[in-house]
Amino acid sequence: MVSSLNKRFLAFGIILLFLGVVLASNFNLPVEKPPRNVTVDSVSQAWAFSKKSSFEAGDIVVVRLVAGEGWWTLFARAPPGYAHPVNMTVVGPTEHETTFMVFFAAMSQPEPDPETGEIPLYVYNITYAKPLSEDLEFREPREIGGIVKRAGEYFVRCDRGTYWPRSPPSELVLYKEVHEKEYPYAFLLPVGTVFGVSGVAVSMWGAKGERHKMRTKRKAKR
Numbered sequence: 001m002v003s004s005l006n007k008r009f010l011a012f013g014i015i016l017l018f019l020g021v022v023l024a025s026n027f028n029l030p031v032e033k034p035p036r037n038v039t040v041d042s043v044s045q046a047w048a049f050s051k052k053s054s055f056e057a058g059d060i061v062v063v064r065l066v067a068g069e070g071w072w073t074l075f076a077r078a079p080p081g082y083a084h085p086v087n088m089t090v091v092g093p094t095e096h097e098t099t100f101m102v103f104f105a106a107m108s109q110p111e112p113d114p115e116t117g118e119i120p121l122y123v124y125n126i127t128y129a130k131p132l133s134e135d136l137e138f139r140e141p142r143e144i145g146g147i148v149k150r151a152g153e154y155f156v157r158c159d160r161g162t163y164w165p166r167s168p169p170s171e172l173v174l175y176k177e178v179h180e181k182e183y184p185y186a187f188l189l190p191v192g193t194v195f196g197v198s199g200v201a202v203s204m205w206g207a208k209g210e211r212h213k214m215r216t217k218r219k220a221k222r
Helices: 002-025 071-075 188-221
Strands: 036-044 053-055 060-066 083-091 097-106 121-128 145-148 152-158 171-178
Touching: 002 188, 060 083, 060 152, 071 097, 071 121, 083 121, 152 171
Parallel strands: none
Antiparallel strands: 036 171, 053 152, 060 145, 060 171, 083 097, 083 152, 097 121
């Protein structure tokens, strides 16, 4: 009975030690947090940002474009589903221009403003007018921007159209998309340590009892 109990303690201690090692070894597993946008620059009622912005290789750059005053008039008599592009150009440190075609379309809901007739617009699609870029690596889904290839200063502008748009965007916002990691399993280190130490102690106690029983048997045989 005593021998069986010692073996059980020894086995239980080994199990505790194994669990402790598994838990403690996973305490630093990272979890990707949802990306967040950090505003680098913003302008209102302007065709371009007032200055260049510096980025490092690997940074993710995103530009938000808001339709300007009177842009909706182009769509007042357009058929349903009609879309028209606005060119956005990013100039990188190599002076290479990367052009994005941002297609705007009229929203079916809500209805036009009853007083002004203004139609709300939205970005229908984004394509690359100049797909080969020395400065940016494109991402999907498509956006104005991408992953920076070359560290340096970048400048973004909205290109004025021949007949549309005649007014600048209501707002241009330049973001840097930040990806961060968190370590929610840090608590596993102390928990695993407790399990491991407990496992060692229980295993040693069980092994000690088993050795004591074996010595007792040898003395009895003499």
